Amino acid sequence: MRREIPLAITVFVGFLLIISVFFPPVETLGEDFSLSFDIIAVFAFFLGGGNLIRIHLKKLARRETDWMFSIVTLGGFILMLTAGLLKIGNPGDIATSVNTEGMLFESIYRSVFVPLGATMYALLAFFVASASYRAFRAKNREATILLVAAFIILMGSTPLGAMATSWMPESLSIFEIPNLAVWIMSYANLAGQRAIIIGIGLGVVSMSLRLILGVERSYLGKEG
């Protein structure tokens, strides 16, 4: 029964959602189920928060490696939870949003959390540089094509690229670097992207049917 009930729910909801696309009187079912999912997800947050506290308390109690970080995690969690639940620094009434300016929750979010997130995001620039260095090494034919295409697109986005080939006659204007860059993006790149997108669409259909029909059950575990 542990596997049959989830499968029965999957089959029922799956077919209902397919039907809702073609029959207007039930067309809002998709939104309704999505709303139900959001409600369940909110309750599941208690599980996640509880798990976070349990794991870090255990780490602290056992003095496991890097246990000091657990103090920071738990401290941050409790501070934000308290500031949000008690609405510390609330400039209005009880109904005021925790994001209102002047609240402790909002102040910590704006002055600590947002800069930390931005710092992580900024790391991307360095990772792009190191990944590009590896990807664009002309070690084989495919990598060489990639390198040449990337070089043209980069040059095409700069004034230098336009200047370098501006002397070309009108009849050869397709070979000007900015035009070549546009051609690569609009034809070669777009064709590849579309092929991938068509494959993804069909993959989603096949995967969904496997789940709905119960052919795919590995997410429920194999029968023991």
Added chain:
Amino acid sequence: MSLSQRKSFSVFPAIQFIIIIALTFVLSVNSFAQEATDDTTSVTSVIIAPPTNLLVEDFEYDDGEKLNLIWTPSIDDQPQVGKVTGYQVFRVTNDDVTTKIAELMPGANNFTDQELDKDSTYSYYVTAIANGAEASSVTTSPISPQREWVNFGLTNLFVIALIIGGAIFYFIEMGKRGKKLFVRKIAGLEAVDDAIGRATEMGRPILYIPGIHDMDDVQTLASLTILGRVAEQIADYDIKIRMPVARSLVMTAARETIKASYQAAGRPDAYSDDMVSYITDEQFGYVAAVDGIMVREKPATVFLLGAFFAESLILAETGNHVGAIQIAGTARPAQLPFFIAACDFTLIGEELFAASAYLSNEPKALGALKGQDVGKIIAAAAIIAGVLLETVIQLTDSESAATLLGYLRQAFTT
């Protein structure tokens, strides 16, 4: 006349005089102000033409809750030099209640009124507005939204879905009957055994990252189906698995999946809830934590399978930096180049969805993959036909080719 009488007599005219002067002044100021106001009105008020040809029609293929309005904009609504600053749409119900339902920008010529009652009737009028001026269209005749039971506008989608779905059913049935089905080799999935073996040899953990989306994303579901297969092997080899997640529901589902796999492998005692841990819903908070786990624990193998966004490269590069063998997969085309650059193997788009069936080698699941190929054949045939027809049109200006191309476009447009 006494002195006092005389005095009072002489005081009254003075007061009267002051009052008259004051009143005159006040009235004159008011009158000047009035004139100024009138003058301002005469400067700012404009005369504008109303919107015309207002037409209300039933919204096609809905549950009787929408009406479409379309009109010709005011002739004074011109780009740059036009006087019209916007439009207001008014609804009149059958009990004569008028409500303003929309304020639209200049240039607007249509509006869809939603959440209506199919048992009521509605009339509409639209006004063009300018500085202080307003010009109204005629009010339309009352109309009720109609319910349609079937959306015939999606017939083409229904037919395509029927063909692809039918093909998948057919090949699943073929698989059940034991027909040998060929599925091309997928390098990323062939490497799963090696990746798990490497972790066993090195005695280091496996890190499994299912993306940052919740269970309502099919990529997360695909990731968990792969996890089910991978976890069985992990249980067999007795390796440590770490799975930090960004959603509570994914945590619960992943625990169930791993637990069931450990049971299936005959090692339920080796399973622990700590294998899957919730970090945070916040994108970069999650990335920071996972990067920390990678740097501290130096996993031998990293699986990055699911829905990824800007964090894809940060995670993949950190994994690369710690020397892990990485198998990545996502259905987000924008993130694929990052995975290809930083990971050892990448499952491109559909391969992510095919992975579980491929790893299981079950005939029924492989049959579903074969059925997918029918969809690809349809797509390829349509693309080739479209390219040929477009070429013929360019070369010959053929009208019949243009008509055929129109039909082809219609067949694949919803």
